[in-house]
Amino acid sequence: MNPIYLDYGATTPLDPAVAAAMEPWGVAGYGNPHSAHLWGYQAKAAVEIARDAVAALLHAPPETIAFTSGATESVNWALKGLLTHPSNTRRRIVTLATEHSCVLETAHYLESLGAQLTIVPVRANGIVDLGDLERALGEDVALVSAMLVNNEIGVIQPIAAIARAAHAVGAVMHCDAAQAFGKVPIDVDALGIDLLSLTAHKVHGPKGVGALYRRPFTMLTPLLHGGGQEDGRSGTLPTALIVGLGAAARIAGERMAGDREHALALRDRLLASLTVPVEVNGDLEARWPGNLNLGFPGIAAPLLSLLPGLALSSGSACAAVTGRASHVLTALGLSEPAAKASLRLGFGRFTTPAEIDAAAAQINAVVTRLSQDAA
CATH class of the missing domain: 3.40.640.10 (Type I PLP-dependent aspartate aminotransferase-like (Major domain))
Known part of the structure; x- marks a missing residue:
């Protein structure tokens, strides 16, 4: 799949x-x-x-x-x-x-x-x-x-x-x-x-x-x-x-308000479904709700390779080519390991609530396992 x-x-x-x-x-x-x-x-x-x-x-x-x-x-x-x-x-x-x-x-x-x-x-x-x-x-x-x-x-x-x-x-x-x-x-x-x-x-x-x-x-x-x-x-x-x-x-002009409300509902659903400790990178209010950049306290391992069921990134697609840490996240004060362990989730018009639920479940499972291994 x-x-x-x-x-x-x-x-x-x-x-x-x-x-x-x-x-x-x-x-x-x-x-x-x-x-x-x-x-x-x-x-x-x-x-x-x-x-x-x-x-x-x-x-x-x-x-x-x-x-x-x-x-x-x-x-x-x-x-x-x-x-x-x-x-x-x-x-x-x-x-x-x-x-x-x-x-x-x-x-x-x-x-x-x-x-x-x-x-x-x-x-x-x-x-x-x-x-x-x-x-x-x-x-x-x-x-x-x-x-x-x-x-x-x-x-x-x-x-x-x-x-x-x-x-x-x-x-x-x-x-x-x-x-x-x-x-x-x-x-x-x-x-x-x-x-x-x-x-x-x-x-x-x-x-x-x-x-x-x-x-x-x-x-x-x-x-x-x-x-x-x-x-x-x-x-x-x-x-x-x-x-x-x-x-x-x-x-987009016709659907702008509806697209925003849909993205906002998905964002809130995802945050509510995450049961592991999580931090939002960037201001939560002054932002486009279809972009959610997340960090996980205590997790330094790059998470992307551990989430094969999700197509997402840890920064821009341009940065992914080089493998370097996101300059945006380091500009916010994150360390390079923390930046590489962060996840950028982008969703919108065609994303479904079921997909958000499945994504949250996968993230919860991986982060929980990593936390237990580190304990």
Whole structure:
């Protein structure tokens, strides 16, 4: 039997309705959306419908949305594009210690080219102290980057306050919304976001497509040079994938409140079903309820290999490739062994209460056995 899938933080199951929306554009609707004939016009119309759906979920004008291959490309374009644009005279980036590796590694790359990088720590609950952030800012800061919903611990950063602090020193505000898009309400104007990166596969859409929101007059150097199809992002648009992103956005908008209530009920059910000592990594209230990162006091052994019936992780899928401890959990103050022994459980739209009960039973059994062996 397949393990119970509890790794929604890594990727979400493709919604069948999204797959159905994509299907006509994978075979029959093969026109290039940039071509000036009927096939191209039909594909372009489908792309623009998707653009409208993505923009609506951000309360943004459609013309501010550029399609990319995913959140990593969007982040790279936002950071590299801003720091290398001739109009930018500032050289410093400020970000948080718990950001996704695509933000941190891009920032480190720019640092190797001469930019300055300031990484602000977070409190033990995973949320930044605004005083620490403000003390890190100055008029040399070009960009502040902060994630809305953390991919490993699910905590929600105070983006509006962070953006106000960034704008007070004349910096641009970038938000990694890969884990937030379609799950929590986002209004780019109300939050003060200038650049926002997102992806489809975290919200029941296909892999390989995402978008970058860019506030008008935010100047970026193109990341990919060529035909300039997406206002600076060159390359033929993948119609079927973009249609999938648009469908996922539309469905998420319709189901956002219900999806949240479902995830919250599953989270509370799981916590109530765990009979072993457990600690929640990250703030329990200011978080997306479909992400639950758990530590088990006294347990230092990596638990993943002992839970073959569960498909989950101990950190991001990116970190799993290297085998290193989660930088997010160590930023919260966990030791490396404790971080490696933690479990990230992601669940949502298609997770059932029976799966949560089975997962809790497996975790209880393994942790109990390890505790008895250590006694």
